[in-house]
Amino acid sequence: MPPTVDVHTHMYPPALMSVLRARKAVPYVRLFPDDVASGDRLVILPAEETGSTTARGRPIGPEYYEVSEKIKFMDAHGIDISVVSIANPWLDWVDPSEAAAMARIVNDDVERMCREHHGRLYHFGTLPLSAAVEDVVEEVRRLKTLSYCRGIVMGTSGRGEGLDDPRLDPIWEAIEQQQLLVFLHPHYGLPSEVFGPRTGDYGHVLPLAMGFPLETTIAVTRMILSGIFDRFVDLNVLLAHSGGTLPFLAGRIESCIAHDAHLKKEGKIEGRRSVWEVLKKNIYLDAVVYADVGLKAAIDASGADRIMFGTDHPFFPPLDEKEDKWLSVTSNMSAIKAALKNDQATEQDILGSNAVRVLRLNS
Amino acid sequence: MPPTVDVHTHMYPPALMSVLRARKAVPYVRLFPDDVASGDRLVILPAEETGSTTARGRPIGPEYYEVSEKIKFMDAHGIDISVVSIANPWLDWVDPSEAAAMARIVNDDVERMCREHHGRLYHFGTLPLSAAVEDVVEEVRRLKTLSYCRGIVMGTSGRGEGLDDPRLDPIWEAIEQQQLLVFLHPHYGLPSEVFGPRTGDYGHVLPLAMGFPLETTIAVTRMILSGIFDRFVDLNVLLAHSGGTLPFLAGRIESCIAHDAHLKKEGKIEGRRSVWEVLKKNIYLDAVVYADVGLKAAIDASGADRIMFGTDHPFFPPLDEKEDKWLSVTSNMSAIKAALKNDQATEQDILGSNAVRVLRLNS
Numbered sequence: 001m002p003p004t005v006d007v008h009t010h011m012y013p014p015a016l017m018s019v020l021r022a023r024k025a026v027p028y029v030r031l032f033p034d035d036v037a038s039g040d041r042l043v044i045l046p047a048e049e050t051g052s053t054t055a056r057g058r059p060i061g062p063e064y065y066e067v068s069e070k071i072k073f074m075d076a077h078g079i080d081i082s083v084v085s086i087a088n089p090w091l092d093w094v095d096p097s098e099a100a101a102m103a104r105i106v107n108d109d110v111e112r113m114c115r116e117h118h119g120r121l122y123h124f125g126t127l128p129l130s131a132a133v134e135d136v137v138e139e140v141r142r143l144k145t146l147s148y149c150r151g152i153v154m155g156t157s158g159r160g161e162g163l164d165d166p167r168l169d170p171i172w173e174a175i176e177q178q179q180l181l182v183f184l185h186p187h188y189g190l191p192s193e194v195f196g197p198r199t200g201d202y203g204h205v206l207p208l209a210m211g212f213p214l215e216t217t218i219a220v221t222r223m224i225l226s227g228i229f230d231r232f233v234d235l236n237v238l239l240a241h242s243g244g245t246l247p248f249l250a251g252r253i254e255s256c257i258a259h260d261a262h263l264k265k266e267g268k269i270e271g272r273r274s275v276w277e278v279l280k281k282n283i284y285l286d287a288v289v290y291a292d293v294g295l296k297a298a299i300d301a302s303g304a305d306r307i308m309f310g311t312d313h314p315f316f317p318p319l320d321e322k323e324d325k326w327l328s329v330t331s332n333m334s335a336i337k338a339a340l341k342n343d344q345a346t347e348q349d350i351l352g353s354n355a356v357r358v359l360r361l362n363s
Numbered sequence: 364m365p366p367t368v369d370v371h372t373h374m375y376p377p378a379l380m381s382v383l384r385a386r387k388a389v390p391y392v393r394l395f396p397d398d399v400a401s402g403d404r405l406v407i408l409p410a411e412e413t414g415s416t417t418a419r420g421r422p423i424g425p426e427y428y429e430v431s432e433k434i435k436f437m438d439a440h441g442i443d444i445s446v447v448s449i450a451n452p453w454l455d456w457v458d459p460s461e462a463a464a465m466a467r468i469v470n471d472d473v474e475r476m477c478r479e480h481h482g483r484l485y486h487f488g489t490l491p492l493s494a495a496v497e498d499v500v501e502e503v504r505r506l507k508t509l510s511y512c513r514g515i516v517m518g519t520s521g522r523g524e525g526l527d528d529p530r531l532d533p534i535w536e537a538i539e540q541q542q543l544l545v546f547l548h549p550h551y552g553l554p555s556e557v558f559g560p561r562t563g564d565y566g567h568v569l570p571l572a573m574g575f576p577l578e579t580t581i582a583v584t585r586m587i588l589s590g591i592f593d594r595f596v597d598l599n600v601l602l603a604h605s606g607g608t609l610p611f612l613a614g615r616i617e618s619c620i621a622h623d624a625h626l627k628k629e630g631k632i633e634g635r636r637s638v639w640e641v642l643k644k645n646i647y648l649d650a651v652v653y654a655d656v657g658l659k660a661a662i663d664a665s666g667a668d669r670i671m672f673g674t675d676h677p678f679f680p681p682l683d684e685k686e687d688k689w690l691s692v693t694s695n696m697s698a699i700k701a702a703l704k705n706d707q708a709t710e711q712d713i714l715g716s717n718a719v720r721v722l723r724l725n726s
Contacts, residue, residue, distance in 0.1 A: 191556070195585075205626070209616040213608070218559065221573070245611050251655075256568045297656050327621060327622070
């Protein structure tokens with residue numbers, strides 16, 4: 001049996017945790033004086049500091065930073081290999097003067113964890129995106145020299161101006177040259193007014209279920225529209241949450257492009273690579289979509305050889321702490337089985353073989 | 364051969380056009396003094412008044428208001444029956460004191476057009492949502508008495524507070540009792556800052572391809588989360604653009620609900636009807652998704668007996684005016700063929716038989 005590989009699984013490594021614990025502003029780990037009993041809470045967005053006590057940040061336990069907890073989780077769910085990535089908001093918030101050094105420290109700490117669990121763990125490194133471009137490029141090249149690093153995790157902000165910012169071109173070029181996979185992951189969501197009145201009645205459902213996927217979809221569509229995949233034809237991107245909503249909306253995006261008078265006038269309709277071409281040549285999708293309907297669309301859009309299993313651990317823990325297996329994991333596993341019926345070979349591809357091949361996990 | 368039916372096709376009937384031409388604020392039809400040559404332009408959102416001349420509103424020709432143009436378009440594309448609906452923003456903007464009367468005038472005008480083209484045209488009526496609730500309910504009942512009316516077109520604003528506003532309950536109750544289908548259509552999109560810098564470089568692609576679908580997805584998810592489909596189990600809603608992104612995101616929405624501590628504490632997780640149940644019992648989806656990938660997801664989510672062909676005419680005209688057939692229409696037709704391979708019976712269901720059955724177009 002080929003291994004089961006989790007390509008979407010997060011950690012805040014100890015080196016980063018110390019920084020987050022020492023900080024006095026978002027993002028940080030803190031106690032709330034009026035609710036000390038709930039313990040340390042991780043706050044990663046300004047809006048999470050307000051509101052009712054349960055809505056303020058989230059409890060942060062060892063599953064966020066202890067590598068032994070990651071291994072325990074993997075064993076409980078039959079996961080052989082995890083490709084861990086730092087969770088949002090990565091180093092997007094770091095002062096430019098400190099970013100390059102902090103990226104090295106944090107990436108080395110993750111690399112150490114992988115070495116200590118040789119064969120079980122690989123990782124996606126993190127870039128000091130606020131630093132000078134040449135420092136970012138240098139960290140790209142350095143990451144390639146780390147034995148367990150297979151790519152780079154990145155949010156949608158880039159250098160604060162989105163991923164279609166032309167100032168990122170030297171960084172894309174370096175990533176393409178080093179053959180590192182970019183794992184594109186949402187963090188910023190959508191402004192809360194988008195979800196309308198009474199949003200609070202629905203817990204975190206609307207921003208989590210809709211804000212995150214749309215953030216990813218907008219970011220990758222901007223990359224496509226700005227021609228990044230025309231300039232860097234070998235750049236490879238793994239999209240979180242099965243592409244946000246890209247597989248479903250790709251037809252509408254192509255139709256909107258084909259009908260846009262402005263783009264036509266600018267000569268931008270002909271000659272570009274289509275969303276479909278990019279989906280099949282530059283994009284990989286994780287299988288974190290929780291149902292066969294979405295997963296089948298992801299497979300249809302990119303091809304079953306480009307889909308890779310993931311869990312989003314340690315997020316989405318079971319509400320009933322006594323559960324052995326996490327519903328968020330088993331529903332993603334069931335979705336693969338349901339989507340593929342009895343095609344066990346393709347099931348194994350998605351569960352692990354694709355990741356082994358794409359990320360060279362046997363080298 | 365069963366008829367081909369277009370369930371997503373818009374008009375601004377002459378009675379409404381006179382109002383829009385006479386108005387001095389959005390929404391309205393106007394000339395721009397610095398660009399008189401471009402003729403009458405329809406402006407339906409405040410943001411459309413600013414920016415470059417080509418971005419200001421859109422040219423409005425007879426295809427928006429002349430019924431003969433609708434028939435000509437239908438003939439050119441082999442469409443036997445159209446179920447027309449007023450285009451956005453409907454009567455959402457009307458002063459409460461005038462709304463009820465205006466709804467009657469406008470709905471009667473559309474009914475007249477259908478009568479004059481007996482057998483070719485049916486319609487979805489429009490409600491005076493800003494009027495007193497009892498006046499809205501009265502218009503629901505009156506619409507049911509119109510020979511060619513089969514449902515109600517509606518935006519996501521409701522009475523200004525979204526469709527999960529409890530003040531809408533008497534209206535949903537009346538619609539359910541009268542067995543009218545609600546055609547839920549986006550208009551308001553998302554705030555432009557959501558799309559980030561350089562959005563203008565991409566024409567209207569981002570707001571049209573992403574803002575509209577997400578608006579619909581949020582609106583219907585709020586309806587589900589607020590329990591509307593638990594209170595009105597026979598309420599039926601047709602979602603524009605194949606549900607926005609609902610088929611793709613339904614798994615994630617269900618997972619977010621199942622993992623939400625707030626909803627659990629409030630006792631809102633157990634006992635509710637799931638998104639999947641609602642998709643298969645209360646929701647119909649049009650087939651306006653422009654690719655087989657999205658259409659297959661729509662079919663997987665709701666069932667092939669709940670999908671109905673549409674065009675979105677007169678929007679998305681070909682950029683090259685000499686085209687006989689509109690790409691926006693042929694791509695939706697090709698998507699049906701591609702999604703169903705050689706299953707001609709199901710193809711005919713989606714192209715027309717479902718609409719005939721659901722909307723009683725043979726009675």
